[in-house]
Amino acid sequence: MADALQNYIDGKWLDAADGGRFDVFDPSTGAVIATAPDSQPADVERAIDAARRTFDDGAWWPGTSERERGRILLRAADIVRREHERLSQMESLDSGKPIGEAREDISEVAFMFEYYGGWATKIHGDIPPVGPDAMSLVVKEPMGVAAAITPWNYPMMMAVQKVAPAIAAGCTLILKPAEQTPLTALEIPKILEEAGLPAGVLNVITGFGETAGAPLVASPKVDKVGFTGSKEIGKLIMRNGADTLKRVTLELGGKSPNIVFADADFDAAIEGSCNGIFWNQGEICSAGSRVLVQREIYDDALNAMVEHAKGVKLGAPGAEGTTMGPLVSKDQAERVERYIEIGSSEASMAVQGDRPTDPALAGGYFVPPTIFADVDNKARIAQEEIFGPVMSVIPFSTPEEALAMSNDNEYGLAAAVWTRDIKKAMNTARALRAGIVWINDTQTAPSETPWGGYKQSGIGRELGASGVEDYLEAKHIYVNLAE
Ligand code: NAP
Numbered sequence: 001m002a003d004a005l006q007n008y009i010d011g012k013w014l015d016a017a018d019g020g021r022f023d024v025f026d027p028s029t030g031a032v033i034a035t036a037p038d039s040q041p042a043d044v045e046r047a048i049d050a051a052r053r054t055f056d057d058g059a060w061w062p063g064t065s066e067r068e069r070g071r072i073l074l075r076a077a078d079i080v081r082r083e084h085e086r087l088s089q090m091e092s093l094d095s096g097k098p099i100g101e102a103r104e105d106i107s108e109v110a111f112m113f114e115y116y117g118g119w120a121t122k123i124h125g126d127i128p129p130v131g132p133d134a135m136s137l138v139v140k141e142p143m144g145v146a147a148a149i150t151p152w153n154y155p156m157m158m159a160v161q162k163v164a165p166a167i168a169a170g171c172t173l174i175l176k177p178a179e180q181t182p183l184t185a186l187e188i189p190k191i192l193e194e195a196g197l198p199a200g201v202l203n204v205i206t207g208f209g210e211t212a213g214a215p216l217v218a219s220p221k222v223d224k225v226g227f228t229g230s231k232e233i234g235k236l237i238m239r240n241g242a243d244t245l246k247r248v249t250l251e252l253g254g255k256s257p258n259i260v261f262a263d264a265d266f267d268a269a270i271e272g273s274c275n276g277i278f279w280n281q282g283e284i285c286s287a288g289s290r291v292l293v294q295r296e297i298y299d300d301a302l303n304a305m306v307e308h309a310k311g312v313k314l315g316a317p318g319a320e321g322t323t324m325g326p327l328v329s330k331d332q333a334e335r336v337e338r339y340i341e342i343g344s345s346e347a348s349m350a351v352q353g354d355r356p357t358d359p360a361l362a363g364g365y366f367v368p369p370t371i372f373a374d375v376d377n378k379a380r381i382a383q384e385e386i387f388g389p390v391m392s393v394i395p396f397s398t399p400e401e402a403l404a405m406s407n408d409n410e411y412g413l414a415a416a417v418w419t420r421d422i423k424k425a426m427n428t429a430r431a432l433r434a435g436i437v438w439i440n441d442t443q444t445a446p447s448e449t450p451w452g453g454y455k456q457s458g459i460g461r462e463l464g465a466s467g468v469e470d471y472l473e474a475k476h477i478y479v480n481l482a483e
Contacts, residue, residue, distance in 0.1 A: 003034040005182060007043060007206060008189040010050035011199025016207070017042050024182060027096035027326040028316050030363030036182045039207035044174070044215040047203040051145045051172040052221045054200030061142050061170030064198070066121045073117030073164055075195035080110035083191070087184055091156055092317045094183040096325040096365070097280055099318050109160045112447050116164035119468050123169065125475075133482040140472045142170035143247060144223035147216035149209075149237070150185070151229045152178035152328045153283040153387075159185050161447070161462050162226040163202060167192075169471035174203045174222070176213050178229075180328050182206040209233065220244045226470065227251065228285075231385070231411075231456050238459075249460035249470050251285070251452060253385040254413030257406035258288030258442065259428065261399070262296040264418035268440065270301060274308040274391075276416060276442035278369050281327055282336075282389035285457075286414035288442055290375075290382055292394045292402050302373055302393055306351040309369040309391075314356045326364040327388060333365035336388030340370055343381040343390065347372040350393070377405040385411065399428060407433045412454030416442045435461070 004021070006013040015021075020038035025031065037043065054060050080087065084106050092102035125138040148162035159175055166173045177185035189202050205212055217225055217240045227237050228251040241248055258276050260269045276288030293301045317325035327333045343349065353368030367388055375382050375392040382392045396402040406415060415434040419425050429437040435453040438444065445451055445463070452461035460470060 002032045005034050005036040005186055005206065007037045007039060007047070008186065008202070008204045009043075009047045010203065011193070016040060017046075022179060022208070024094065024180070025329070026093060027328050028361055028364040030330070030365070033093065034183065036179070036206040039205040039212040041211065041215045043205055043207070044212055044219075047174045047205050048145065048216065048219050048221050050200045050203050051174050054198070055142075055145050055172040060172060060198060060201055066123070068196075069168060069170065070117045070120030072192065072195045072197050073113045073120065073167060076191050077110045077113035077117060079191045079194055080106065080113060083187075084110070087156065087187060089318065090183050090187070092325070094181045095152060095155055096317050096328055098322045098325050099320065101280060102317075105154055105157050108447060109156050112157070112160045112164050115447050116168040116468065119165065119465075120168040123468060123472065130478075133480070135479040135481055137477040137479070139475050139477060141475055143471050143473050144171060145221060146171045146173040146224040146226060146471060147222050148173055148175045149213050149216065149225065149227045149229065150175070150177050152181040153280060153285070155181040156184035156188070158228050159188060161467065163188060165467040166226075166471045167197070167201065169468055171224075171471045172201045174205060174216060176205055176207065176216060179206065179208050214240060217241045217246065218243070223247060224471065225249070226462070234458065249462060250458040251462055252413070252456065252458040253387070254285050254287070254411045254453065254457050255290060255383060255385050255409050256286050256288050256411070256414040256416070256434065257290045257292055257409075257432075258416040259402050259406060259418065260291065260293045260297070260301060261417070261419035261421070261424065262294040263420050265420060265440070266297065266300070266304075269418035270304040270308060272416065272418065272440070272442045274305055277391045278309070278312055278324060278389050279443060281324055281367070283328060283332070283387055284443065286436065286443060286445070287387075288414075288416050289386060289390065290377070290392050290394060290406075292396050292405060294402070295395050295397050298395045302350060302371075305371055305391070305393065309351045309353055309371055312353055312369045314353065314366055314368060315358065316361060324369065324389065326361075326366045328365070330365050332387065333367050336367045336386055336390060339381060339384070339386040339388070339390060340367075343370075343372045343379075343392070346379040346381055347375040347392070377408060383409060399424060403428060403431050407431075410456045413457035414438070
């Protein structure tokens with residue numbers, strides 16, 4: 001029988017008030033693996049009230065010291081490490097990502113708890129000089145009640161990169177994970193409860209965007225929304241949050257360029273370019289979905305990437321040796337297949353891998369790695385986020401041409417540059433309009449560093465020091481010292 005998951009509100013495990021549930025699927029087979037509460041506005045209100053009350057009664061902040069907030073997060077890191085394999089298996093099962101990639105994600109989750117555990121005792125303000133007759137104290141205070149709304153592609157990481165800094169800052173919060181992948185999100189309160197987090201600080205509700213997400217954004221009792229997801233929903237959140245002037249952090253999509261210059265380390269560039277779009281089934285906001293290749297090496301690079309794609313092993317995500325699992329849902333697989341159809345009319349398909357042959361996976365949402373060659377940068381497959389294992393290869397002649405095409409997109413999340421020439425690398429990096437630029441690397445995103453996008457890839461930065469700053473207000477206390 002499928003597990004019956006529950007919401008976590010005010011330290012209690014609860015069904016939705018009206019008893020409604022939705023199914024959670026194993027994307028590799030289409031089988032139902034769990035059911036989760038289909039939370040409605042009344043359930044959301046209950047979670048908001050718990051978070052609001054807990055923040056306003058003062059026992060959590062300022063009543064719980066920074067040291068204790070830090071210790072809770074450090075203990076959570078240890079618990080994640082203790083539960084590492086179980087959480088990795090759960091994440092892989094729920095999202096479809098290969099188990100090796102899930103293990104890397106969960107390791108980073110443990111580190112995020114540790115990193116923000118260290119931050120709790122290092123949040124402080126400033127004393128700017130204001131003359132002999134006064135003193136100005138700028139103190140940092142938690143923003144209050146935060147809502148964290150997260151996507152399905154890195155379910156536990158995306159949640160913890162909001163939950164951990166919010167707790168370090170002294171906020172209380174309500175987490176709404178994507179309806180496709182609620183399993184590991186509901187492990188977070190168990191971990192934090194064991195680590196000593198008081199009831200009411202973290203509340204987790206499952207459900208759909210319109211019924212469980214939108215009321216969080218509209219509520220006057222919620223001070224801030226940290227959102228990771230699509231550009232379209234990000235815009236909706238800004239609009240819906242405008243009435244209450246909600247503070248928002250938006251981590252949105254991308255159509256990231258991956259520029260391969262002729263003087264690059266060829267093998268490293270090919271492997272990096274392929275990993276940049278085929279890891280995590282291409283369901284990566286910063287995926288290098290536009291691969292720009294200098295004409296001198298274009299044919300060789302294309303052939304090498306085609307060979308790489310043929311070597312990708314689609315299969316059960318939990319099986320060691322699988323390098324690509326299914327997409328997260330039937331809807332997502334259909335969306336990517338529609339883009340492959342569009343691409344077939346816009347460019348030439350250089351390769352498309354095979355679906356797995358195992359009959360047990362016949363109902364899975366598999367979409368094989370696909371490469372389109374000679375793509376025009378104006379084509380839809382080069383301009384729109386597909387969010388699947390679909391690479392568009394675009395030839396270029398000069399660095400200026402590569403740069404102009406790279407920046408010619410409404411997104412600006414990430415970019416990669418492959419070259420042995422450090423000046424060219426740095427000059428290109430400086431001219432790219434993107435929140436992160438990798439030089440001779442791809443997708444590496446240490447939690448100590450800021451993450452976020454230029455242009456329509458978002459507003460604000462998560463992770464690193466800015467991740468905590470996101471959950472703080474600055475209060476200026478002015479003291480008149482004049483006789
Ligand atoms: P999505 O459709 O925008 O959904 C994200 C979250 O928003 C889900 O929890 C969703 O609930 C919720 N939601 C939907 N409508 C809402 C509404 N009206 N009000 C409040 N919440 C609402 O995105 P996704 O398909 O889950 O994820 C893929 C997208 O995320 C891609 O565009 C990807 O690039 C982006 N992403 C960005 C980053 C980054 O760091 N920049 C990282 C990862 C992913 P449901 O469960 O009902 O959908």
